[in-house]
Amino acid sequence: MAARGYDDVVLAAPVTVPYVRYSTHGAHWFLGRAVAGLIAAAKIPKRQIDGLAVASFTLAPDTAVGLTQHLGLTLRWLDHVPMGGASGIVSIRRAARAVQGGDAEIVACVGGDTNHTDSFRRNTANFSQFAQDAVYPYGSGGPNTSFALLTAYYMRRHGATREDFGKLCVAQRTNALENPLALFKKPLTLADYLNARLVADPLRLFDCVMPCAGAEGFLVMRRGTAEKLGLPFARLLGAVERHNAFPADPIQDRGGWALDRDALYAQAGVGPDDIDFLETYDDYPVINVLQFEGLGFCPEGGGAEFIRANSFEVAGSFPFNTSGGQLSVGQAGAAGGHLGIVEAIRQLSGQTLGARVPDARHGLISGFGMINYDRGICSGAALLAAA
Amino acid sequence: MKTTKTKLTRRKSAAKANVRTPAAPTRGDLGALLVSGNFRLVDLTQTLSPDFPTIVLPPEFGQCRPFRMEEVSRYDERGPGWYWNNVSFGEHSGTHFDAPIHWISGRDLPNNSVDTLPIAHFIAPACVIDCSAQAKADADFLLTAALVKRWEQRHSRIPAGAWVLMRTDWSKRNDPVAYQNLDDTGQHTPGPDPDCVRFLVNERDVLGFGTETIGTDAGQAAHFAPPYPCHYYMHGAGKYGLQCLCNLDLLPATGALIVAAPLKILQGSGSPLRVFAIVPAE
Amino acid sequence: MAQVVKRPKRKNPVERTRLPTLPPATRSRVALGLTAAAARGRFELQVCRDCGAVQYPPREVCRICLSQRLFWRRQDGMGELISDTTLHAAQELFFRERLPWRIGDVRLDSGVNVIAYVHHNVGAPPCRIRIEAALDRSGQAALVAMPERGRPALSDDPKLREMTCNPRARKILVTDGKSAVGQAVARALAAAGADLIWIGMAEPWKKSAGFDALRELPQAKVVPLDVTDSRSVRELAGEIGGKVDILVNTSDCHRAFSLAARRGVETAQLEMDVNYFGLLRLAQEFAPTLKARAADGDANAIAWVNVLSVFALSNYPPHGTYSASKAAAWSLSQNLRADLRPAGVRVINLFPGPVDDEWDQLEMPPKLSPAALAAALVQSLQGSVEDVYPGDVAQDWLARNLESPKTLERELGEFDR
Ligand SMILES: [Zn+2]
Numbered sequence A: 001m002a003a004r005g006y007d008d009v010v011l012a013a014p015v016t017v018p019y020v021r022y023s024t025h026g027a028h029w030f031l032g033r034a035v036a037g038l039i040a041a042a043k044i045p046k047r048q049i050d051g052l053a054v055a056s057f058t059l060a061p062d063t064a065v066g067l068t069q070h071l072g073l074t075l076r077w078l079d080h081v082p083m084g085g086a087s088g089i090v091s092i093r094r095a096a097r098a099v100q101g102g103d104a105e106i107v108a109c110v111g112g113d114t115n116h117t118d119s120f121r122r123n124t125a126n127f128s129q130f131a132q133d134a135v136y137p138y139g140s141g142g143p144n145t146s147f148a149l150l151t152a153y154y155m156r157r158h159g160a161t162r163e164d165f166g167k168l169c170v171a172q173r174t175n176a177l178e179n180p181l182a183l184f185k186k187p188l189t190l191a192d193y194l195n196a197r198l199v200a201d202p203l204r205l206f207d208c209v210m211p212c213a214g215a216e217g218f219l220v221m222r223r224g225t226a227e228k229l230g231l232p233f234a235r236l237l238g239a240v241e242r243h244n245a246f247p248a249d250p251i252q253d254r255g256g257w258a259l260d261r262d263a264l265y266a267q268a269g270v271g272p273d274d275i276d277f278l279e280t281y282d283d284y285p286v287i288n289v290l291q292f293e294g295l296g297f298c299p300e301g302g303g304a305e306f307i308r309a310n311s312f313e314v315a316g317s318f319p320f321n322t323s324g325g326q327l328s329v330g331q332a333g334a335a336g337g338h339l340g341i342v343e344a345i346r347q348l349s350g351q352t353l354g355a356r357v358p359d360a361r362h363g364l365i366s367g368f369g370m371i372n373y374d375r376g377i378c379s380g381a382a383l384l385a386a387a
Numbered sequence B: 001m002k003t004t005k006t007k008l009t010r011r012k013s014a015a016k017a018n019v020r021t022p023a024a025p026t027r028g029d030l031g032a033l034l035v036s037g038n039f040r041l042v043d044l045t046q047t048l049s050p051d052f053p054t055i056v057l058p059p060e061f062g063q064c065r066p067f068r069m070e071e072v073s074r075y076d077e078r079g080p081g082w083y084w085n086n087v088s089f090g091e092h093s094g095t096h097f098d099a100p101i102h103w104i105s106g107r108d109l110p111n112n113s114v115d116t117l118p119i120a121h122f123i124a125p126a127c128v129i130d131c132s133a134q135a136k137a138d139a140d141f142l143l144t145a146a147l148v149k150r151w152e153q154r155h156s157r158i159p160a161g162a163w164v165l166m167r168t169d170w171s172k173r174n175d176p177v178a179y180q181n182l183d184d185t186g187q188h189t190p191g192p193d194p195d196c197v198r199f200l201v202n203e204r205d206v207l208g209f210g211t212e213t214i215g216t217d218a219g220q221a222a223h224f225a226p227p228y229p230c231h232y233y234m235h236g237a238g239k240y241g242l243q244c245l246c247n248l249d250l251l252p253a254t255g256a257l258i259v260a261a262p263l264k265i266l267q268g269s270g271s272p273l274r275v276f277a278i279v280p281a282e
Numbered sequence C: 001m002a003q004v005v006k007r008p009k010r011k012n013p014v015e016r017t018r019l020p021t022l023p024p025a026t027r028s029r030v031a032l033g034l035t036a037a038a039a040r041g042r043f044e045l046q047v048c049r050d051c052g053a054v055q056y057p058p059r060e061v062c063r064i065c066l067s068q069r070l071f072w073r074r075q076d077g078m079g080e081l082i083s084d085t086t087l088h089a090a091q092e093l094f095f096r097e098r099l100p101w102r103i104g105d106v107r108l109d110s111g112v113n114v115i116a117y118v119h120h121n122v123g124a125p126p127c128r129i130r131i132e133a134a135l136d137r138s139g140q141a142a143l144v145a146m147p148e149r150g151r152p153a154l155s156d157d158p159k160l161r162e163m164t165c166n167p168r169a170r171k172i173l174v175t176d177g178k179s180a181v182g183q184a185v186a187r188a189l190a191a192a193g194a195d196l197i198w199i200g201m202a203e204p205w206k207k208s209a210g211f212d213a214l215r216e217l218p219q220a221k222v223v224p225l226d227v228t229d230s231r232s233v234r235e236l237a238g239e240i241g242g243k244v245d246i247l248v249n250t251s252d253c254h255r256a257f258s259l260a261a262r263r264g265v266e267t268a269q270l271e272m273d274v275n276y277f278g279l280l281r282l283a284q285e286f287a288p289t290l291k292a293r294a295a296d297g298d299a300n301a302i303a304w305v306n307v308l309s310v311f312a313l314s315n316y317p318p319h320g321t322y323s324a325s326k327a328a329a330w331s332l333s334q335n336l337r338a339d340l341r342p343a344g345v346r347v348i349n350l351f352p353g354p355v356d357d358e359w360d361q362l363e364m365p366p367k368l369s370p371a372a373l374a375a376a377l378v379q380s381l382q383g384s385v386e387d388v389y390p391g392d393v394a395q396d397w398l399a400r401n402l403e404s405p406k407t408l409e410r411e412l413g414e415f416d417r
């Protein structure tokens, strides 16, 4: 049975709490600044926000519940979305249904984390029971280990090269140079990429996201609400999520998108050819390639050929991670799953901080998260359109 | 069962017949000597230490536990202002006293355990028989009655109630291995032969017999008839033993008084003790 | 290709002795099943009693049918290395100090994936491998992909060598060389390439031909040690404690028999004094220095071995007080293990069945020869285990005890008096 569409649900008020490599603030500070940014952007009093979806790794021991009291929010709808890089997409789906059904009028979706000097190690060490029991004790590489194994396998199986992944990373850096909030300010050459310090064979330094502190947020409401508030917005055409897809695959060389893309495009009423830009979850380049394939831009295993046939700058043949993506902006924990959404809203509502994709009508955002053991468990995608 | 009982009864009466209280030095003699200050003291005691060897018996037998010391506190959190130890040891460890109850032959005598011994026996004259040359030449050297009589000819008749101390200089063997002097036929240390012990008990009515070795008996005395004659006859007659003595070479052949007072252990068969000699000046 | 382990260079007195670091030790309770098996040298995985599914990582319920009836079953470990990586960055100090590390993703023939260390003799993926369960320096199970063919030792790979306590080039104290077992152990350690073996000698006046023959071993150095004497233990620890890499506690006293066979407690006290208090004295005097030297380069302190007895598992009435003393020692060894674990020093316990010596003379065969016990001891150091049950009797008792401790107790109580 096909899922019901999202009618007139829209996304507005794209907000970024500027990223810093390390912060002495707690996660509550970043999430609080994000909510403050949303209120300021929407020019509404705090009490008008009646729904909240939160994603954060470093909020512990609090959850979204604690955050309501911390921020003095009285809400009639609340969700905590602990799905890492998929939590932005999942927050959209939850919030959209809430406003559609009248359970809330304006839902703030925020994702953010702080980063102290030792927080990444702590988060990795306790990431999941399976990771703690069966991955972290083997070299404590964290996600580097997992993605190195997936990358090495993909390269061997499908003939992708480091140059292919490098092309994506270089393009993202080019996009990031236009984004004043990106932490990486220097151009990246393919040689820089290829010769960078080895991290976990075959991954080198620029294959790996840099953990940092920051937050992203946006509002979900009905079109009428946005118009009444005078807010530019992007329309939600469709959204999917999937958890623990293909558990029998010996190693992850596809994600849940393969199961859901047909439903997504059917719900949205557009196809891959109509997409003007793509924002993927990009903590490591190999996962971008799985998203290209899973979302139907190229066949499974055809990622390398697709990369060679396209250019990925904002002005390129396949505009991709137009703000620079996490690899060039930074990975502010759970905000990484919201980064692409916020950028897509900016692109489609004319509020870009950096370069703008000309005449962008449709943007596709994809999320991926939670290497619980040997593979990412959560995947999702949302298709947005300009007003 | 009946036979055993008869035997034991006979042994008991035989032992009783031999008991005679040795003459103690008179209070006046000793008092005058101490007041005069005209004497020297000789410590005959080995230091009680964990590595001092004890008698070796086949391992399936019960064993004499060597001296052990566990610290209770040493000005530390276990006792901030004081130092002390708990010690444990077999009754027959280190320089020690053997009471009659130690041996089966003396088990039924009156006042045969260290807590009931007549206190008067704790000071007694000593006759020191120098066997050091013979013991040096032969680890299994045995003191005979004939040799004792020859000693008496040179010195004086052994008085009743005196300690007979067999000087062998064995205590000068500082290496415990040489001191024990074991091989696979057992221990090789000097001691008295059975006839000698009978002579000292029956003819001289000594207070007891003392040695520098582990055991008042010779190392090979398990093979004598009876086995361990010094223990058997001495204790059977209510006499005592002193073992692991040292500094016997500092004593005159006669004239020294031995102070040997074992711990007052309820029903104790012996005990380590501090033994010293009061030697009047020449 | 076996790596030649050289005698470590002498310590540079100017440099600070490094402090021990450990691989992450936290595991969920259910995951400790893997460690429990690895401690005995076995690779076991959870299996569902209802549907037969094998699973990893360990779970609370079956991933297929959600049954809670799970048990641990021995695995052959055969599978395929499907991907590997060499880590050049790590988050934990232990790994960071030892980079790089080769890690692989393995698909077992049983249909589950394991992340594992990869032995350097294993070729590039895809290739067939065999998973072994070892213990890392935290004492937790660590899975290692070994070549499918050939049996290279863990210690052939310099990274994995730290999962073993290989006696080669090590300085080792054998606490009692007077017993047949102590002598066999000293000889076996010498044959395994120990650099120096201090051999403890209590009551030096009690001579034995076997002990005197040990002096001819070029590595042997006889030292006075009586574990019933606190001072003796303290003095030896003061003299050599800072050099011992491996302590092998062979001190053993087996004298009293069944409860009724010996009046009084004196002999039982002696057994306790050697078997239990002896271990306590050794632990108090030697453990602190072992801990301090746990990261002292290649000449670090790595292991403590106790020769216990399978009688420790369940009282064997013909050797009742001895069983009790060994049970006490076993219990204390667990304390010692917990104490040494933060430094990464491994405590290995051996639980032999009856040994072919004078004290087990009346035990029926099969009996373990001292040489076989010593071989098992050396093997346990060369491998990566904590608990060793050498010989058929020990294996039999272990199996019966795992099945039902109460049944074993009843069966052992039925001996001929
Ligand atoms: Zn005695």
Ligand SMILES: [Zn+2]
Pocket (backbone or CB within 6 Å): C048, C049, C050, C051, C052, C053, C062, C063, C064, C065, C066, C067
């Ligand atoms: Zn099942």
